[in-house]
Structures are given as C-alpha cells and as structure tokens.
Amino acid sequence: MEANQLSEAERSNQRRIKNRQSTEFNNEINNPCSKEHKMANECSVKHFEDRDKCKAYFANYRSCMEFWASEVVLFKLE
Template identity: 55%
Template sequence: MFSGVDSFEQPENPKDRQEFRQKLRKVRNEINNPCVKEHDMVFKCLDKNNYDYEKCNDYFENYKGCKNFWGRLRSERRAKGIIPNLPPPEEREKIRAEYVASKKTGV
C-alpha cells in the first residue's frame, strides 16, 4: 500500500535524495491525483479549441466535480481515522460507483 515518500527506499546521498523527492512530487499519477484523466481532458480540449475556455466549460466543470468529490472523501476518511486518506487507485472505481448508485436511489 502506498503511504507517501517514506514507503520508497530513498538514496543515502542528500543530493540524490532531494532529486528523488522532486521526481516523486512531479509524478502525475493516480496515486496522488485521482483526477488526472479529467485534468488531461481539459488540456486536450483547450489545445483543440485554441485555448477558448468557453468551449471547454463542461470539461472544467467535470474536473471541478472530480476534485470536490475526492476532496470530500479524503476529508471524511481523515475524520474517521482511515489511512490512507485517499483510497488506492484499484478501489476508487468501486467507491465512485457506490456513490453514484446511492445518489440515484436517494439513499
């Protein structure tokens, strides 16, 4: 299970360790950001439409909704003491599907 930088074996050399940590921070993956796909879709739309933001408004709204959903979930898990605060990528689709199903049934 991923629990941050400490779960990786870090280099002994301080300079190498700093470079290693910078690379980890730059990593755009779903471990740290569950909305990478939505983020990429926004920029594809902007590129396609010559950065006309109005044409990509639906993509922006989708990205905002994604960030809000996972932000609320992260806060709930933190309040309940569940670690990690953000579920691993393999569990996220199930959690999202359960949320959508609960909204459709009004539970």
C-alpha cells in the same frame, strides 16, 4: 569555477524534483482525477482561443476534485 558547478548541480536537482512532482500529480494513484485533468488540458490546447468549448471538461474536473477532497476529509474524520 567550483561555485558554478555547485549551482549547476543545484539547478539539476531542482529540475529533477519538479519533474518528479509533476509526474506524481499526473499519476492516478496520487491524483484520482488525472483522467479529467488530462482531458481538460487537451481541450484547452485544442481550443486555446475559445475556452468556452471546454467548460464541460473544466466543470467535470472541478467536480471530481471536490468529490475527492470531501472523501479525504471524511477519511480523516474516521
């Protein structure tokens, strides 16, 4: 019985960590492209059968991520 409680505690801890990581990724401080990410996800949900309608959102999110990735590289080089 104690083993079940321990495994349940471990599972609870894993869920808490996963939720925190997901929240951190969607946080604008940790993800400067969170707005673009949210818009692309909303479009995907709205047009799940025709993803071509969301190409502009995906391209915008991709450009944002590429821009910030290059900024991080430049920051690390300085």
